[in-house]
Amino acid sequence: MSGSTSELARRLGDHAEAVCREYLSNGRRVGNYWIVGDVRNTEGRSMHVRLKTNAKGFAGKWVDEATTEYGDLLDVIRESCGLLEFRDVADEARRFLAMPRSHPQNPGAERQPAAARGTPKTARRLFAMSQTIAGTLAERYLAGRGILLAVRERAVRFHPGCYYRDLVTGETRALPALIAAVTDLDGRITGLQRTWLDPGGNGKAHVNDPRRSLGHLLGNGIWLGLNPGAPVPVLAAGEGFETMASLRTVMPALPVAAATSANHLAGLIFPPGCRRLYIAADADAAGRHGIERLSQRAGEAGIATLVLRPQLGDFNDDLRHLGPIRLAASLGDQLVPEDARHFLPSG
Incomplete structure (x- = not known):
């Protein structure tokens, strides 16, 4: 053979x-x-x-x-x-395979790297087909999670019939979806994250994987509050969109980035002028790895790093179960005093 x-x-x-x-x-x-x-x-x-x-x-x-x-x-x-x-x-x-070892006919041959699929062009096309979230199931879903985002948040949209393919059965169907754009620091869409929703308004869709991402994600993120090209002296970053949107809900003036996964968090590209980075903690092992690697990279870039830790499982749990006032108080104890004064509402 x-x-x-x-x-x-x-x-x-x-x-x-x-x-x-x-x-x-x-x-x-x-x-x-x-x-x-x-x-x-x-x-x-x-x-x-x-x-x-x-x-x-x-x-x-x-x-x-x-x-x-x-x-x-x-x-x-x-x-x-x-x-x-x-x-x-x-x-x-x-x-x-318990095969006998033998020298390949071309020892110098190298295998091509795994190809990418789900291109930025695909992401941009799907995002363009989506609409603002005002009055949609996406807005209702986020509100049910305690998340209130300003209308000017351009990264978040709604698609009424986004195709979902079940990777186990192969079945394909159209479901409403929350669409979050993944962009680079210049605001160019490189990918997106889809969260499929229950058509009846009962949270996420009842499917095996209600959240998936596509496109070029490494180094980029779901940015909320980013002004492309402008300096960002203080930034918060984390793995999950709902975690970072929860922080944005109680600190609406603070730019935040959701990297979509622990591995992508580790590789997030820092915006210009960043001098302080808050990293939203994640309890699992992969999350800890992402935090450690991002902290190391930030230190090498001369950026001071602080880790924000939730009281419950994550910051969305804190927002939903403890409420925005208690979440803000907990964050106030963890932020640098000048950032607490600037980003947290008085009183």
């Missing part, structure tokens, strides 16, 4: 579930898919690996809804094991 790339990928696909259990051990099987955080075996639900060949594609193919990357099981072995050379990836694949 040939030792070619395509043949190795096909053989791995024949044992897709076993490969996932070996190299993506933090995931689990759901229907015909293995679900995990990402190709580096992080806990979560963003990445889906097809376990059986069907009309929709070959076994072993995967897509990460958060980063918009996709690939095959050779990519999984490369990334989860931290391998750089294709020769090492192929040797590890042969070890797993």
Whole structure:
């Protein structure tokens, strides 16, 4: 049998579930898919690996809804094991398949990186098809979470019939969705996050993954209160949109950025003139990694960093269950005094 790339990928696909259990051990099987955080075996639900060949594609193919990357099981072995050379990836694949090791015909050949899908152009088109949230299910949903955003927040919109595809059953249907634009520091849309909503107004849609992102996300974020190109001396950043929108609700003058995931939080690009960064804490391990990496990068850039910690699970829990006054009081104890005076309402 040939030792070619395509043949190795096909053989791995024949044992897709076993490969996932070996190299993506933090995931689990759901229907015909293995679900995990990402190709580096992080806990979560963003990445889906097809376990059986069907009309929709070959076994072993995967897509990460958060980063918009996709690939095959050779990519999984490369990334989860931290391998750089294709020769090492192929040797590890042969070890797993109990194949005899042999030198590839072209030892210098390298595998192409996983391609991206869900382009910025796609994101911009979907955002343009959306409408302002005033009077919509999106506004009702946010209000139900205690989140009140000003009409001028351009990053948040509503789509009455955004297509949702169930990655387990393959079923596609149109559902209302909250659309949040992911932009760069110049305000250009590079991606977006969709939160599908229950048509009856009862929170999120009752689907497996009601929130997904697409486009170019790394380094960018869902910005609330950003004036593109203007200095941002003080900034708050965190992983989740609702977490950061909750902070924005009680501190409407403070620019905030939601990075959409812990990995993307770690790579957030700092705006010009930033001298102090508040990072909204996340309790899970991936969240802690994102905070630590972002703090390290900020320190290297000469930016002072402080971590804001919620009293409950996250800041949206604080907003909903404790109320805006108690949330503001808790934040006041954590902010630098001059920022507390400037950003928190008096009284």
